[in-house]
Amino acid sequence: MHIQTKCVHSGKGIDTITKGLNTPIFPSSAHEYLDTDDVIYPRYFNTINQKVIVQKICDLEGAEDGIIFSSGMAAISTALLSFIKPSDHVIFQDEIYGGSYAFIEKFFKQFKISYSFVANNAESIKSAIKPATRIIYIETPSNPLLSIIDIQAIAKIAKQNNCISIIDNTFATPINQNPIKLGIDIVIHSGTKYLGGHSDLSCGAVLTTSNLAHKIRKNASNLGGNLNALSCYMLERSLKTLSIRVKQQTENAFQIANFLDNLSIVKKVYYPGLSDHPGHSTACEQMNGFGAMLSFELDGSNLTIYDFMKRLNIIKPAVSLGGIETTICDPVTTSHAKVSAEVRASQGITDSLLRLSVGIENIEDLIKDIKQALEI
Ligand SMILES: Cc1ncc(COP(=O)(O)O)c(C=O)c1O
Structure with a gap:
């Protein structure tokens, strides 16, 4: 399917009762658990509305799996914290969203995770790699100066150095840029922006491989930041257009x-x-x-x-x-x-x-x- 068709048709929940065309909203936060293999709970990120929206965004980004969050910052903080421990090192391009910058400055210092902000180009990022570097994080086009960095070059540098590559793809949207196809491991969106698209919804998304998504989801259930059923439905409706x-x-x-x-x-x-x-x-x-x-x-x-x-x-x-x-x-x-x-x-x-x-x-x-x- 082409991306326009995926926007409309990917990840639909099935309405078996009325055969309606739209995913029903399942608001329950409590579900019966006896005789079931999968205990459903919103903070386990496994409700039907969460799964349907994740399927849709995964299809748009070409990802195997993902997690839907209640804000872009919940997505960014949970993804980063899932792969680092004290004394690890992370490289960030120097021009990123101010909220991401503030999170890094506060929490990385507090938890003794070392980090470098380097110029927005592949050469500078490559020369900042240390034995302890675990993650390379970029944002292109960047907020607010619309800087562009070569995604494929960054993905290659990350792979050669056993690092996880992360991109904030909020400004581009899956319509204008698909970083997973260019070799990036983890794509993040502040869905509050284009994915929601009507200035009435706060959410965030992480799209990646099944393996990495599994690790992030385990941490996400400790950190919280899950999206409620009604917001999932609103997001699904928005993504159709x-x-x-x-x-x-x-x-x-x-x-x-x-x-x-x-x-x-x-x-x-x-x-x-x-x-x-x-x-x-x-x-x-x-x-x-x-x-x-x-x-x-x-x-x-x-x-x-x-x-x-x-x-x-x-x-x-x-x-x-x-x-x-x-x-x-x-x-x-x-x-x-x-x-x-x-x-x-x-x-x-x-x-x-x-x-x-x-x-x-x-x-x-x-x-x-x-x-x-x-x-x-
Ligand atoms: C590029 C970018 N990434 C992430 C965020 C954070 O998203 P949220 O406000 O949904 O937490 C923003 C917010 O403005 C942003 O512009």
């Missing part, structure tokens, strides 16, 4: 990036679809589309970024991303507020940076909204 949503969002983002790139009052546009983006050629090779996230810096406008955001009518200043509505935020006070000012500055996350999550609205309306807010 993932491919058309992301296709439209990607097309709109491409046009907005080009529009902004041609404005003299925009200093810089970060979008992997622009031919002068440093990761453009790698993105062309490893992505099916350039995604619907972009960042830019205003320069020479009389407006502050806050004035600009307030003047927008259709586009809403909001935290989070990936919804069907276009939203905007400044990473310094939102997604990367927990990253120190020095680290942000070293990565190029400036006070005038704005991050746009492009929705499915009509492109002319979106560009008109930006123009009137910029007073051009």
